[in-house]
Amino acid sequence: MIVISFVAEWNGKIIPFTKGCSIYMCSAKGEALLIRKVHILNESPLKPGKMALEILQFVAILFDTLPKEAEAFLQNPEALVRPIMKLYKFCMEPFVVYLLAYYIRLWSFVAQGLTMVLSVLYNIFKWFM
Template sequence: MKSTLPSMSFQSPCFKIQPATQQSLWPPRRQSTRKPGLPLKLIRAALGPDANGGLLNADRRGATLPSSPLSDVVQEFYSSLNERNSKRLDKLMAPDCIIEDTAYYKPLDAKCTHIYFKRLMESMGEKVKFAIDEVCQGAGRTAAVMWHLEWNGYIIPFSRGCSFYICSVNGAVLLIRKIHIFNESPLKPGKWALEILNIVTNLFNVFPKPAEGFLKDPEAVAQPFINLYKFYVEPFIIPFLAYYTHFWTYVGRGLSMVLHILYNLYKRLM
């Protein structure tokens, strides 16, 4: 099931090391005009109420997303991550749930998805938690979440991200079927990003055929270099490395024998 969310502008949070402040609820937004080819969809958005778990903690005061089965799944999802509760997290995801993360070249299948979240919770340690900046709920069973990571209540730089969730109904239970994760890049090219884009688009226009091949299969670009290494470099470098390793082994043995002889001479002379 595919869904189109209307474009929304998000205010970039400050990345100074300081506790996040409490924010108020944004009123529900409704799209006022209909564009040709774009369906009219309801958007409900809410900001996280505090820095220590956002809208994940029901016992904290502040703004929360209006209760709905989808928002409950989202809140339970991040609450399970923050509490390192893998069993509860597994119950929220469909058996065939997959992840498309910008940090990976290919989508993660169901098996890798469970491993991914298990390693994520292990990497977070005890004091790192997800804090929700904004939740946007679209028509159907789709939602988008703006989030960042915090350590002991302090914002971690370069930890912002956005996740899109597509859910499906399994019996009477709403489960997460697909997750798109977009992570903030620590590299900030600034104005040079447009210059790089201009260079890339010009190269694509000048060399359209190679550009099409690259866009269809980016990993295929590295295949000629792999073949070059495999057939022309590996047959020579592997024997050389083997010889180099044995050479230093013999050198080490020779030095050991020399030191042993010098030690024995020293003992006799003394």
């Protein structure tokens, strides 16, 4: 395995988001060295920044404060979502279904109206041509 790190520079200054690393998986075939697989990892332009570190620090403090709950969460992370899903099904789902039905019906009427307007315009243009 060969690892090469790289960065692009201009006039001695590093160009942002040009850092990266290339990993080459090689195998020998006689005296020749053949590249079997290449992974190129580039620096991400999206950085989590300070807020992500603060969230991770909060989670670490929370895990230290509540070790039993943290252990249970790490064993079954879906358990945290279950109460939220129950709350959604009880409070939100009935309204969301009706809102979606209304939304679909509204756009159906809009589509019918546009079809009628375009049909009238087509017939007017056809009459004058």
